[in-house]
Amino acid sequence: MLGTLENSIRVRPISSELSILGNCDGSARVKQGNSSVMVGIWGPVEVKQSKEDPEKCVIETTVKGATGQGSPLDKMYEEAVRQTCEQVVITSAHPRTCIQVIVQVESEDGAILAVMKNALCLALMDAGLPMRSMFAGVSCAQQENEELMWDPTAEEEEESTAQYTFVYENSRNNVIYVHCTGESTVEQYMLALQKSRQVATEVFGFYRESFEKLLRKDVKFQMLLPPIIKGEILEEPE
Amino acid sequence: MSDTARKEIPDKPSIVVCGDSFAIPPDKDLTVGPGLVFRNNSVTCTKPGVIKSNDKSVWIDRNNRRYVPVLEERVIGIIIGRVMDEYRVDIGGAHVAMMSSIAFEGATQRNKPELKPGNVVFARVIAANKDVEPELACVNKKGKANGLQVLEGGHIIQCSLGLSRKLRQHKSPLTQPLFNHFKSFELCVGMNGRVWVRSDTNKHTVAISIYLKRCEYLCVADAVMTLKQTVRALG
Amino acid sequence: MADDFKIAQPKQYQRLFLKDEIRPDGRALTGCREVKIHVNAVSSALGSAMVCYGNTRVIAGIKGRFAEPTINNPNSGYLIPNMILPMTCNTKYRPGYPDDAGVAMSNKLNTLITDITDLMELCVVPGKVVWSLNLDVVCINDDGNVLDAAVLALSAALNNTWLPATRVMEETGRVLVDPEGERSRLELKFIPIAVTLSVFDDKTLPDPSEDEENIQSGSVTCCIDDQSKIRAMWSSANLSDDVISAALVYVQKRASVLLSVLRKVSKTS
Numbered sequence: 001m002l003g004t005l006e007n008s009i010r011v012r013p014i015s016s017e018l019s020i021l022g023n024c025d026g027s028a029r030v031k032q033g034n035s036s037v038m039v040g041i042w043g044p045v046e047v048k049q050s051k052e053d054p055e056k057c058v059i060e061t062t063v064k065g066a067t068g069q070g071s072p073l074d075k076m077y078e079e080a081v082r083q084t085c086e087q088v089v090i091t092s093a094h095p096r097t098c099i100q101v102i103v104q105v106e107s108e109d110g111a112i113l114a115v116m117k118n119a120l121c122l123a124l125m126d127a128g129l130p131m132r133s134m135f136a137g138v139s140c141a142q143q144e145n146e147e148l149m150w151d152p153t154a155e156e157e158e159e160s161t162a163q164y165t166f167v168y169e170n171s172r173n174n175v176i177y178v179h180c181t182g183e184s185t186v187e188q189y190m191l192a193l194q195k196s197r198q199v200a201t202e203v204f205g206f207y208r209e210s211f212e213k214l215l216r217k218d219v220k221f222q223m224l225l226p227p228i229i230k231g232e233i234l235e236e237p238e
Numbered sequence: 239m240s241d242t243a244r245k246e247i248p249d250k251p252s253i254v255v256c257g258d259s260f261a262i263p264p265d266k267d268l269t270v271g272p273g274l275v276f277r278n279n280s281v282t283c284t285k286p287g288v289i290k291s292n293d294k295s296v297w298i299d300r301n302n303r304r305y306v307p308v309l310e311e312r313v314i315g316i317i318i319g320r321v322m323d324e325y326r327v328d329i330g331g332a333h334v335a336m337m338s339s340i341a342f343e344g345a346t347q348r349n350k351p352e353l354k355p356g357n358v359v360f361a362r363v364i365a366a367n368k369d370v371e372p373e374l375a376c377v378n379k380k381g382k383a384n385g386l387q388v389l390e391g392g393h394i395i396q397c398s399l400g401l402s403r404k405l406r407q408h409k410s411p412l413t414q415p416l417f418n419h420f421k422s423f424e425l426c427v428g429m430n431g432r433v434w435v436r437s438d439t440n441k442h443t444v445a446i447s448i449y450l451k452r453c454e455y456l457c458v459a460d461a462v463m464t465l466k467q468t469v470r471a472l473g
Numbered sequence: 474m475a476d477d478f479k480i481a482q483p484k485q486y487q488r489l490f491l492k493d494e495i496r497p498d499g500r501a502l503t504g505c506r507e508v509k510i511h512v513n514a515v516s517s518a519l520g521s522a523m524v525c526y527g528n529t530r531v532i533a534g535i536k537g538r539f540a541e542p543t544i545n546n547p548n549s550g551y552l553i554p555n556m557i558l559p560m561t562c563n564t565k566y567r568p569g570y571p572d573d574a575g576v577a578m579s580n581k582l583n584t585l586i587t588d589i590t591d592l593m594e595l596c597v598v599p600g601k602v603v604w605s606l607n608l609d610v611v612c613i614n615d616d617g618n619v620l621d622a623a624v625l626a627l628s629a630a631l632n633n634t635w636l637p638a639t640r641v642m643e644e645t646g647r648v649l650v651d652p653e654g655e656r657s658r659l660e661l662k663f664i665p666i667a668v669t670l671s672v673f674d675d676k677t678l679p680d681p682s683e684d685e686e687n688i689q690s691g692s693v694t695c696c697i698d699d700q701s702k703i704r705a706m707w708s709s710a711n712l713s714d715d716v717i718s719a720a721l722v723y724v725q726k727r728a729s730v731l732l733s734v735l736r737k738v739s740k741t742s
Binding site: 075086177180 | 703707
């Protein structure tokens with residue numbers, strides 16, 4: 001896994017578990033090194049009347065930190081998670097409903113925003129919500145000697161001069177979310193943006209593997225009933 | 239566009255993820271089913287699952303948990319209230335469904351079944367649109383019950399939508415062992431992931447419920463063995 | 474009639490204008506609203522500034538008080554930004570709890586100003602007393618693009634902040650402000666400027682108004698400092714690399730314009 005990267009790009013091993021929560025419509029846990037995030041999704045469910053949108057579904061997000069106590073950073077993460085969902089989920093497919101997303105950080109050791117996004121993508125796909133594409137989060141930190149370090153640990157993030165988190169989608173390979181702090185030049189930024197895409201491609205491969213594992217059983221089970229497709233309704237024999 | 243767009247729809251069921259797209263020859267007449275979006279002579283997957291196709295249609299098969307109402311599907315609903323001449327029915331979807339109080343075989347304004355909150359109905363979805371509330375009826379198009387009814391007694395279990403589809407199959411390999419093992423029981427499977435079971439003794443009902451819940455993670459080959467284990471464990 | 478159309482089909486309304494290379498409020502596609510900066514708007518603050526982006530109006534005030542330093546950093550002071558979006562500035566904010574958008578914006582301001590000044594300079598008595606600067610940013614009227622205005626107001630306020638002289642009472646060891654002593658200017662390492670581009674269809678529109686924010690498919694905010702280095706970037710839009718590099722070129726150009734306005738105001742004050 002993650003073996004075809006350029007030599008200069010090193011990332012920590014990534015692992016995932018799908019459909020781990022029994023009561024959620026979709027859930028996933030992603031671990032990258034010592035960072036671990038679990039995401040649960042309910043949806044589409046009924047929405048509070050005051051928030052109802054007649055044209056699209058509302059996305060409600062909650063982020064819980066590893067310590068359990070609320071921190072002001074959580075609100076920023078919530079905004080980030082919501083914005084990414086709105087970019088990829090086809091919200092017009094379920095108007096007047098709500099998708100609830102709960103993100104629980106289990107342990108935090110760097111690149112947390114990227115791990116969150118990866119877990120979010122797997123959970124959204126596990127819930128079977130209509131999405132335009134998949135997305136993958138990649139974190140990288142720029143060291144003082146201007147070298148880039150992918151998937152940094154908390155310690156490496158602390159020492160770096162700039163931190164980037166990019167989220168890429170796989171239909172047009174565009175970037176759908178950027179969170180960048182610290183000090184960098186435009187050239188350094190563009191370099192990080194282009195090089196991180198390689199990592200994203202690997203993560204997409206990892207998603208596919210995860211789902212192949214999950215769905216292998218379903219391929220064997222020959223479904224004889226074709227689904228009811230609008231326009232040609234199957235008549236029940238009298 | 240990425241190079242995946244030039245791929246053809248695979249003949250065998252195979253696993254796809256969101257964003258995969260397959261080319262469709264422009265002269266082919268194909269119905270695009272759930273999980274796929276048609277754009278620029280190609281279909282793009284919107285959810286991960288198993289892509290399946292026949293010569294008329296293509297769709298993605300995926301085991302979901304949240305029910306989204308579809309026209310003409312049979313569902314098991316629980317009455318939660320009444321507004322004027324309509325019942326409010328919970329069918330496990332995003333919205334509460336409505337059912338007319340005279341949507342039963344032979345029911346008239348004067349003579350109709352009185353349902354209370356908590357009653358269970360096996361009904362047909364007669365209106366399903368993302369913009370309006372779903373509507374149910376306990377009669378088919380010709381006004382006959384045809385199996386649709388109020389379900390009395392028994393026990394309801396909640397399962398995934400995929401499992402309920404498997405169970406609803408004609409001669410499903412998962413339900414066959416039940417027919418061979420038990421002499422009399424009633425089983426009603428709704429497309430919304432609810433299964434209603436009733437039998438002569440509570441013990442049998444419990445055994446069937448446990449077996450059906452286990453089916454969620456079962457290979458077809460293990461079905462008979464699992465049923466035997468379940469029955470034996472209950473004594 | 475036009476108003477009805479705008480309410481019923483806001484996206485179509487916007488598209489009709491964009492087709493003719495103009496925006497509903499009469500701006501060109503890359504045009505920005507007029508920016509006004511008024512420094513030292515609040516006389517009781519150590520430094521303050523009011524910024525207008527068209528109808529969007531944001532005021533930043535800096536208040537200093539003495540505080541105890543942390544054990545780990547006995548000589549560094551504090552900078553505590555706080556973004557306040559009161560319910561009076563726009564109907565979308567509700568009374569009661571601080572709005573989530575405000576908390577998220579406070580966080581963004583916080584990451585932006587982490588290194589803005591040498592925190593050691595805020596030390597009064599090493600290990601005992603340091604300055605704690607509360608950077609309160611209040612939105613008076615929200616007509617879109619509050620974040621840009623907030624960053625500009627904060628930069629202008631910090632750039633015009635004078636710390637009063639202090640003296641230590643010998644008997645009690647208490648620290649007092651010395652009104653007769655010479656004030657010292659807060660030295661900034663860099664001046665951040667934020668520029669937001671709103672993404673609608675395939676166009677990137679700078680300085681979005683509130684109507685444009687409501688229908689945008691995403692937005693890019695880039696913070697550039699006076700040495701034209703990227704200080705922060707928050708983007709939530711589907712963008713290709715070419716669009717991003719074009720946006721960065723625009724942002725640099727726009728930031729230098731805003732910076733010259735800020736410098737001019739600071740000099741005259």
